[in-house]
Amino acid sequence: MEVGTLRDTFNQVVKKQRLSHSKSQELIAEVEHVIEQALVDVQSDHDHTFSFDQKPLFKNLKNNLSVSLNQIKVVQKDLKVNLNEYKKIIEKTFHPDLAKAYKNIDLDQYVINQIIVAQLYHEGQFEIGDSLMSESGESEEVASLRLHFLEMHQILEAMKSHDLKPALKWISANNEKLSKLGSKLELKIHALLFVDVLKKGNKKEAIIYAKTNLAPLAAHHMEGIQKLMGCLLWIGQLEQSPYTEIMCPTNWAELIQDVTQEFCSMLGHSGRSPLYVTLLAGIEGLPTLLKLANVMAAKQNEWQAHWPVPIELSKYFCFHSFFVCPVSREQASEANPPMLLSCGHALCNQSIHILAKNTRAFKCPFCPVNVKVSECRQLYL
Incomplete structure (x- = not known):
């Protein structure tokens, strides 16, 4: 069950609880009123004796209290039904024994600590990371990683204040490595600074900036530079130009993400x-x-070596193309590539030969078509 469905059910219970509380308060107020009125009627009898005439009064009081209490029970019962339903949904969604979902694997505690330390440095939590590294044991590799991530976060903090000098300095020092990665960071940074000059409305200053900083990048980024030069025709009217996207406020946030991604890539880490x-x-x-x-x-x-069912994950976890054979449940590899059948279905090469059983043809496991092994073609991911 999705978290959204669970949240909706919880909101319904909250709404029901509020209505139940409001209705209960009204009924309790009615009970108080009935009791107070009965006391007034009793006190009006100056003789303070329980005469025959007072019996209907107490009988009426009893009936009124009984009705009110039954109404309160009904309200509480409705709320209890909703709470029990929500409890069942929680028990169905959140299994109490998560240990059943994994196999016991002996993990190196030292390696786990280093992974957590690296994670803390990645997130800029240097003080906590230093404490954990000190307790778990010194590591030259992680210590070196700390210096790199410290530099990265100093650059990112400066960028949040629209200071791009540290970023440009880092790009200049690592220009060769970034070029091999096909980086466009330098162009993106100078594009933002060029736009700042354009906003001032000084065309001459913008041209000088372009000649000084954009022209050296023309060999690899001509298309992007041509687009920026087109902005000169709209100086003072950029909001009405075809290039309004270069003024989008999110460009700074995207640049920060790009710097993070490429900085980590140079370190051999994921962004x-x-x-x-x-x-x-x-x-x-x-x-x-x-x-x-x-x-x-x-x-x-x-548990077996391979899951008997596919574990579906969202697109957030798709980092590259891959193929899992629907028959063997194994991921394709160079030794066992995916093959396209004449009917349009796809299987791994090993599964095809197992199904064919040394014959020239076999029946597709997903449709009634007879497929020739010779007609199967390799797919490239």
């Missing part, structure tokens, strides 16, 4: 937090794993 992505992927796949664990436990089976 996304590796530990965060790993945990998020585990959380997303957890419902399927738990369901699989319960089914396997009921059949008294144990």
Whole structure:
């Protein structure tokens, strides 16, 4: 069940609880009024004796209290029904024993600590990272990583204040490595600074800036520079120009993300937090794993080398093209490439030969078409 559905159910329970509280308060107020009125009627009898005439008064009081209390019970019962329903949804969504969803693997505690330290440095939590590194043991590799991430965060902090000098200095020092990565960072930075000059309305100053900073980049970024030069025709009217996207406020945030991504790439790290992505992927796949664990436990089976069912993850976790054979459940490789059948379905090469059983043809496992092995063509990802 999706988190959104659980949230909607929770909001319904909250709404029902508020209505129940409001209605209960009204009924309690009515009960207080009935009791107070009965006291007034009793006190009006100066003899303070329970005469025959007072019996209907107490009988009426009893009936009124009984009605009010029953109404309160009905309100509370309705709320209890909603709470029990929500409880069932929670129990269905959040399994209490998560240990069933994973296999016991012996992990090197030192390596785990280094991964967490690297994660903290990646996020700029240097003080916490230093404390953990000190407690877990010194590591020259992680210590070196700290210096790199410290430089990165100093650049990012300066960029948040629209100071691009540290970023340009870092790009100049690593120009050769960035060129091999096909980086466009230098162009993007100078484009933002060029736009700042254009906003001032000084065409001469903008041309001088372009000749000084953009012209040296023309060999690799001519198309982008030509677009920037077109902005000169709209100086003073950029908001009405065809190039309004270069003035978008999000360009600064995107540039910060690009710097983070390429800085990490140079270090051999992912721009996304590796530990965060790993945990998020585990959380997303957890419902399927738990369901699989319960089914396997009921059949008294144990975990195998490969999952018997696919673990579907969102596009956020797609980093490259891959193919998983729907028959063998194995991911394709160079030794076992994906093959396109004449019917349009795809299987891994090994699965095709197993299905063919040394014959020239076999029946597709997903449709009634007979496929010739010789007609199968390799797919390239």
